[in-house]
Structures are given as C-alpha cells and as structure tokens.
Amino acid sequence: MKTGYSRIMAGLIIAGISVTNVSYAESGMDSVFRRLGTFMSTPQFSLASTDADNPVLDLAVSSIIVRYALEELEKPYVYGSTGPDSYDCSGLTYSVFAKAGISIPRVSADQGSSGKAVEKEMLMPGDLIFFDTRNSNDETDISVDTSDIISLFAPEQSPSAPAVFVPQKVTHVGIYVAEGKFIHASSGSEMKVVIADLGNKYYSQRYLFAKRYV
Template sequence: MSPNSPRTQPSGITIHSGHTGRRRHAAPHATPHWVRRAGLVGGVVSALALCGAAAPAMAENPHDTAAGSAPAARTATGLADTVPLSTSVSAQQAVAALQQEALAATLAADKEQAADAARKKAAALHKAARRKAAAAAAAAKAAREQAAQAASRSTARAPLATASTPAAAATAAAPASSSKVDQLIAFLKAQLGKPYVYGATGPGSYDCSGLTQAAFASIGVDIPRTSQDQSTIGTPVSTSALQPGDLIFWGGEGSAYHVGVFIGGGQYLDAANPSTPVAIHQLADYEPDWAVRVL
C-alpha cells in the first residue's frame, strides 16, 4: 500500500453507525530491528573511542597508572605480610614461654642449693658445738683433777708436829687411820652378793649410796644419804691419785648419779643396779668422773 493511498476499511469488518463514545488507539509500533542494531553498534563504537582516547593518556602518565594500582598492590602486600607477622608473634610467644620455664627451673635449682647449703652449715655448726662442749667438759675435768691434786699436796705438806709433841704419838696416829680404812673395806666386802634395791640402806640389801653410808657409819663416820650430797663432802682428789677408802663418783660434783668405794689394786666396790648385786669391779672398765677423800 502506498503511503498516499486513502485508508479503507478492511473487508469483513462491519462499521456500526452508532458511536459508543470510545476512541480506538493505534497499537504502538514495534521498534525496527535495524534501530536496535544501530544502537548496539553505536555503543561499541563509543567504547572503542573512549579506550582509544584513554590509551595515549595512560601512556603519557604511567606514574598515575602505577599510583592508581599502588593501593591495591599495598593491600596485597599487607595481606601477604600478615601471615609471616602472625607466625613471628607466635614464635616470640613460644620463646618467652620457654624462657619463663627456664627461669623457674633456675630459681628452683638455686633454692634447692641454698637449702642444701643451709643443712650442711647447720650440721657443721652442730658438730662444732659438740666438739666445743666435749672440750669444755674435758677442761672442767682437768681443772677438777688439778684442784684435787693441789688439795692433796696441801694435805701432804701439813705442818709437822711441834717439838713438844712426841714423835711416837704422831707415829701411833697413822695406824689408827689405816685401821679405819681396813675396817671400812672389811665391812664392804662382807656385803658382797647382797641384792641391789633402790632406796635400801641394809642390812639385807642396798642401793649405791645406801651401801656407802652404811659402810662409813660402821666406822663412826656420818656422811649424807644421797650420792649427790656425798660428792660435796671431804677433800676432792684426782681420779689418778686414788687411795683405798676414797669415794668415787660418776657425774660431777653435786650432780653425781652413782657412787662406789675405791679399795686399792685398781678395783672398786659398789651396789650397781638391780641386775648386779654388791660386787667388785675393775676401775679401768668404768672410770669415774669425780672423787673425794673422807678419811
């Protein structure tokens, strides 16, 4: 149909003369395909033109391009550095933990060494104190023996009888003292075999000081009841210069815990304990600590 031809009613369509009041609109014409193709081609051409324009600019300003990509590169580098950094921190923490453990072990070892040194020092001090006490006891015993020897020498150097005293009288006095010693020892030997009973003073049984008290009482000499008190009477004598009849003690002066009588010949007689009756013993087997002379 020519565009200038008058529009005619298509065949088969009946036109009513009555007007319904509705206006018919022509349907929109679809966009021809060649228009769409033209638009697509135009867009491609525009894109190519922009790229062509940008290429020289990028070539002229390479630094700007590098600068634009630098943040991305730094970001990638930062991400890459994060893993080694985390690994380094973990390693440092592990080293610190090991150092703490080593320090704790060192402190524990130092503490143990200090405790061991303290124990050794205490043992050495204790040993030194024991040696010092033993030396003091030996010195005290030596001093007592020296005092006893001095007293014995003083007694031996007593002034002689005056000229008015007959020599025969002085000579007669010695046998009297010797007689008492003999009587004392005779009484003691008569008690041999009798049992030891604590607190007993005879005649059927004795304890140590009960026997010595009874023996001296038999010759008319009164001495205290206990070994402690008996050790404080008479004249102190050295245990290396004993004479028959001397009282010998185990323990110091005033603190003796046992007493016997020296009978000569390196022997002494005593009532020792419940398992041993009155008997004679060798002085060398059980040396005394203290001695006094009463007769």
C-alpha cells in the same frame, strides 16, 4: 675355778673378812684380795691410837671401811635401801661408813659435795669414787639412788649437736678397794653388791672424782 676361789678366800681370811658366795677367781680379784689382806693385817694399822691427826689411824679406818664393804658382797640392790640385807649405791656407802663410825650424807650427790678431794692417781682403800651413769647429758634423769627428777642439758651442746656424753652430775658412788677395783651396789644387770674395775670403759668414761672422809 675351785683353786682360784680358794685363793680368794685365803686372802679374805688373812684380812679378817667373812664373806660367802664370792666367785671372783676368774677376774683377777684373788691377787687383789691377797694384797689387801696383807695391807689390813700389817701391825701399824692397829686401831689402838685415838689421835685424830695421826695418819696411821686414817689408814686403819680405811682398811676397816673396805673390810665392812666386802662383807656386803652379793647382797641385792634395792632402790632406797640402806641394809642390812640389801642396798642402793649410796645406801651401801652410807651404812658402811656409819658402821666404821663415820657420818656421811645419805645420797650420792651430797656425799660428793663433802669430804676431801683426791686425785684419781692417789686413790687409797676406803675412798669414795663418783660417777655420772646417765646415758646422755640432755636426758631427764632419775638418779640411781635418789627420787629427785633432774633435767640437765650440757651448756656446750645444742639440740642439733651430736650426742657427746660429758660426765657432769653425780648419780652413782662406790668404795675404792685396791689396784683399780671398787665395790658398789650395782643397779645394772647384776643388781647386787659387786666388785668392778675402774679401768672398765663404762666406768672410766663416767668417772667424775673421788672424796676422802678419813
């Protein structure tokens, strides 16, 4: 564990990220951090350009977004919080983007209504990814990060139909990092800002879409 942890921290240092209490060595995140560190430290991703149409600037901002998000790892999940000591899921994305100089809506549903649509196969660091984390389509849901109470019943189902979950409504958001990993403020058993795998069965079944703001 110590060796793996050291490799992770080396990758973070390359990326210019200062993070404490990171322990993802056993989940394969060391290679992700190393590659992300190389990506962030490449000279062409300098923020020197101010041309809004310059794709190099977009990539630079994307790396900054991921860097800021990683700095929040391990901070606790608190409903309604936007930091700096705790976050809910959209509070994390809202605050990280604001720190990077990008204004986005506060709650996940609104964040998913704006931005540029991105295919799952084309995800880049800094993209926002959205999920429907309800247990069923017909449950009355209190969204992960809003106080709205929403009752939604899938039109293709009937009360007597088998409960087949179809992701439809945004209730959760995270920031794509690299290699199928994303960072988010989890309200599940972890109750903190963590890195998760998009290929995980739970998240792959509840994935909705992605949006790009840079």
